[in-house]
Amino acid sequence: MKTTAGLRKMKENKEKITMMTAYDAPSAKLVEQAGMDMILVGDSLGMVVLGYDSTIPVTTEDMLLHSRAVRRGARDTFVVVDFPFLSYQTDRTEAFRYAQRVMQEAGANAVKLEGAGEAVMTLVEELTAAGVPVMGHLGLTPQSVEVLGGYRVQGKSREAAEQLLADAKALETAGAFALVVECVPEPVGALLSETCQIPIIGIGAGVQTDGQVLVYHDVLGYGDVHVPKFVKRYAELSPVIEDALKAYVHDVKEGIFPGEEHRFTMKEEELAALYGGSK
Numbered sequence: 491m492k493t494t495a496g497l498r499k500m501k502e503n504k505e506k507i508t509m510m511t512a513y514d515a516p517s518a519k520l521v522e523q524a525g526m527d528m529i530l531v532g533d534s535l536g537m538v539v540l541g542y543d544s545t546i547p548v549t550t551e552d553m554l555l556h557s558r559a560v561r562r563g564a565r566d567t568f569v570v571v572d573f574p575f576l577s578y579q580t581d582r583t584e585a586f587r588y589a590q591r592v593m594q595e596a597g598a599n600a601v602k603l604e605g606a607g608e609a610v611m612t613l614v615e616e617l618t619a620a621g622v623p624v625m626g627h628l629g630l631t632p633q634s635v636e637v638l639g640g641y642r643v644q645g646k647s648r649e650a651a652e653q654l655l656a657d658a659k660a661l662e663t664a665g666a667f668a669l670v671v672e673c674v675p676e677p678v679g680a681l682l683s684e685t686c687q688i689p690i691i692g693i694g695a696g697v698q699t700d701g702q703v704l705v706y707h708d709v710l711g712y713g714d715v716h717v718p719k720f721v722k723r724y725a726e727l728s729p730v731i732e733d734a735l736k737a738y739v740h741d742v743k744e745g746i747f748p749g750e751e752h753r754f755t756m757k758e759e760e761l762a763a764l765y766g767g768s769k
């Protein structure tokens with residue numbers, strides 16, 4: 491299993507870091523078998539699994555339930571779990587209790603939180619000091635989508651890019667072991683990776699970041715959630731699943747399933763006794 495130090499070493503050695511989301515045991519198992527460096531139990535859970543329009547309705551209990559399942563499916567992969575919407579900004583004790591549950595009950599290795607600012611920096615510092623590895627998340631931060639005015643590219647002006655750089659450095663200083671940077675121009679992703687010592691994991695941040703993360707369902711073409719420009723589809727599972735389910739409906743209706751090979755038999759004499767000798 492990777493460690494925070496190992497991930498840092500990978501950056502130093504210019505070895506790209508791979509990360510993907512997972513939300514349940516079978517997806518986590520497949521992600522682990524593919525040799526992924528890290529799994530993210532992202533609050534994208536809300537959209538791709540729970541059927542919400544955004545990440546905002548996702549609760550800490552949702553995250554914990556799915557994180558436990560992910561750990562059962564992937565016992566040997568570094569697992570990072572998102573703090574959901576407004577679960578860490580207002581109450582330090584609540585944030586600590588969640589981090590404790592994520593690590594003790596779900597067996598995760600780290601937490602991730604979005605944004606910058608004083609309260610976030612203090613929390614990153616305190617969690618890290620208490621032994622909780624923290625991953626930051628800058629750029630397009632989906633929990634702030636209402637403030638950002640939609641899912642749009644961030645850091646496009648010089649001022650905005652400089653602010654991102656300052657926030658990334660501040661998170662690094664506060665103790666974050668890595669950052670996700672979402673939906674920024676490629677040169678900004680590159681500059682962040684060059685400037686920071688900690689790994690920068692990009693999503694829609696170009697090819698020059700230290701690693702990449704994508705959402706499992708987006709990569710596999712599973713579900714009907716809008717797919718952003720920065721996603722590469724490696725499979726189209728939805729039509730495959732739909733065809734299989736339609737074939738099942740057809741076979742049941744037509745008496746084709748279950749076939750001989752799916753049925754159980756019993757001894758002739760037991761059958762005869764069952765029917766009182768009438769068969």
Ligand code: KIV
Binds near residue numbers: 531
């Ligand atoms: O919730 C999530 O899946 C994420 C990724 C988009 C990085 O934060």
